[in-house]
Amino acid sequence: MELKKVCAQCGKPFTADRRNQRYCSEACRRLAYRRHPRREEDEGDGPVLRTFLCARCGRVVRVTSPDDRRKKFCSSHCERLYWKHSKPSARPEPKQTDNPPPRTVTLADLYRF
Numbered sequence: 063m064e065l066k067k068v069c070a071q072c073g074k075p076f077t078a079d080r081r082n083q084r085y086c087s088e089a090c091r092r093l094a095y096r097r098h099p100r101r102e103e104d105e106g107d108g109p110v111l112r113t114f115l116c117a118r119c120g121r122v123v124r125v126t127s128p129d130d131r132r133k134k135f136c137s138s139h140c141e142r143l144y145w146k147h148s149k150p151s152a153r154p155e156p157k158q159t160d161n162p163p164p165r166t167v168t169l170a171d172l173y174r175f
């Protein structure tokens with residue numbers, strides 16, 4: 063099925079092969095994206111590549127762009143917060159400053175002076 067449409071970005075007439083196609087080309091779609099970076103609209107536009115829950119806030123994240131590298135967190139903000147508050151057992155950190163091991167005093171220490 064083919065539909066005669068007018069590109070919502072450049073105004074050029076084109077033949078759409080999808081009912082919800084609004085732009086004549088990928089380039090126009092990208093341009094329109096940049097001008098109107100509204101999430102709701104973007105998500106309805108392309109196919110959802112993957113869906114996941116943000117490991118930090120639990121929000122549903124729908125990735126529709128192949129350039130979108132998000133896999134675990136909805137934003138870099140959430141990612142930072144997550145690692146900040148994560149338990150050491152989940153990701154062992156080599157140095158722990160708030161609980162240093164008790165220092166053992168050796169004979170060498172006692173007779174240093």
Ligand SMILES: [Zn+2]
Nearest residue numbers: 069072086090
């Ligand atoms: Zn166009």
Ligand SMILES: [Zn+2]
Nearest residue numbers: 116119136140
């Ligand atoms: Zn989040």
